[in-house]
Amino acid sequence: MAKQWFAVRTKPKKEIVAKDQLENQGFKVYLPLVNTRITHARKVSWQPRPFFAGYLFVHLSRDEQRWTAIRSxxxxxxxxxxxxxxxPLPDKAIEMLQSSHDEGGYITVGKSNESPFTSGEKVRLQDSSLKGLEGVFIEMRGEDRALVLLDWMQKKMRLETSLDNLSSAS
Known part of the structure; x- marks a missing residue:
């Protein structure tokens, strides 16, 4: 019997617990992870985080769809x-996610058509009162704005700026 992928909502920050528990019951589970840069108390580390916070995917055939068991x-x-x-989710959607894993098993989020920079890339401010300062590109904020993390005056500072104000620092 053909299997299909289904999305399952998890409790906040319990995606890995839910994945392990579902696998213990014999379900095939896919939890896409992304390696995320975490800054805490001036220390930087990389930690796996769910690509879709609060969701995972279960591969089931019609006779395996025990929704009460999954729900509980x-x-x-x-x-x-x-x-x-x-x-059910299209198989192509899950295949696309699985094909974008790096050698560590994490989904790689690279440059897209909308973003000229990758998350974590060093950037330099070009045309502002902070001209010449370097920071780390975090994410896009709309079509022409970017969120940058600056290390300025011994403090981490988030700055939202125009893409035109940034260039690659590498």
Missing amino acids: TVGVLAPVSFGSFYP
Whole structure:
């Protein structure tokens, strides 16, 4: 019988617990992770985080769809459903996610058409009162704005600026 992918909502920050518990019950589970740069108390580390916070995916055939068992699993809130209909995800969507893993098993988030920089890339401010300062590109904020993390006056400072104000520092 053909298997399909289904999305399952998890309790906040319990994606890995839910994944482990579902796998212990014999379900095939996919939890895409991204290696995230974390700054805490002036220390930088890289930690795995769910690519889709609060969600994971379960691969089921029609006779494996034990929604009550899935719903009552530790760490799970509920399968994504519309009433009594549990919409399957296209296999291509999961295949696309799985094909974008790096050698460490994490989803790589690189440059896109909308973003000229990758997350974590060093950038330099060009046209502002902070001209010449270097920071780390975090993410896009709309079509033409970027969030940058500056290390300025011994403090970490988030700055939202125009893309035109940034250049690569590497």
